[in-house]
Amino acid sequence: MGIFSRTRDIIAANMTDMLDRAEDPAKMIRMIILEMEETLVEVRASAARTIADQKEMRRQMGKLAQVQDNWTEKAELALSKGREDLAKAALVEKRKATDLSEQLAAEVGVLEDALRASEGDIAKLQTKLREARSRQNAISARLESANNRVRMREMYAGQKTEDAFSRFEVLERRVDWAEGRADAMSLGAPPKSLEEEIAELRSSDAVDAELEALKARQQARES
Template identity: 30%
Template sequence: MALLERVSTLLRANLNDLIEKAEDPERLLKQLVLDMENQLMQVKTQVAIAIADQHLLERKRSEHEQEVAEWKRKAELAVAKGHDDLARGALERSLSVERLAKGFAQQAEDQKLEADTLRQTLRKLDQKLNETRAQCEILMAEHRRTKIVGRATQARQTVGVTQDAALGRMKSRVRQHAAENAAAGEILAPETLEDKFQSLEEHEQVELMLGEIKARTALPVPGRE
């Protein structure tokens, strides 16, 4: 009965509920299949034992029924020979053996019912095991795919952040180089016509200012008083 209760528990198992509650669904599914395989082997063993016991009980019943028939034959022989006492003893013996034969017949019938129940349980468990294996393969594939997709998503997010940072640094460097190039271009650019006139005007202005300073601070000409 304990075996049948364990089998019944496995047959009623809801994979989705078990997976939702499990920390490691893939490990749980593998363990569930292993448990069902072990239970299946035990049920097969019990079925074989039950069938063997049934055959043994049926053989005992048949043997006792044959013995009953033999004692009745002896009783008839004793009556035919005029030995009523022997006939009575043979009939009493036939009744005793007949009771044993009926007992073995009842046990054989009960054993047959038990064997049939175990056979049905074995078929159900075997079917459930095949279904569970297929479902486990599907669920484990989904679980692995979910983990792979999660890792890929995380990788894309990480790459995206890294890429954005790299692009930001690249843009900053490009702008800095552009500014440096512009400054260098301004320094190294050839002098334009406007620049030349502006330089000439500034030179003339400097000369005028210098003349004014000399006029204000003019020293006496040597030889004059």
């Protein structure tokens, strides 16, 4: 299969069917884009070789034109000297150079047609490649956004979050149990005796007296 035929096959391929049969559509898209890129490189390289061949052929045609002129001059010289046989032989050599030049011109024309065809193929393939890359980027962005939304929804509405909040209830129940145990330990404690209550009053009076003394000293310093 020629390089240009393969290019047209890629452009005309039913990518939807290929993706339906692919186990990993994203991987298949990457493979298609890679093949398109490789084909584009090959087509351009082939076009470059064709252009180089054309230039070489045109150089050869230029040289053959000089050869034809030389044989024409030789034929005229021979004829002027009465050597018709030599003039005829010179014209035969000129015809050989002319035939070769015409053959090269025909080949240059064939290569020119091939270049025009490849130029069209390259333009179509570049368009498809840009479209494929653009759609790949858009799909990748959408996929990333969808995955982010899924993770966010799992965080606030997923089973893991529900399980975590149910554990909060268990933990709160344990705290209630610990606090209840602490409160229960003070239940049934014996009441304070009369001496203990009077001692607390005395302690409170001593603190109040010391506070008043501190205030008096501070006022004396300020005055």
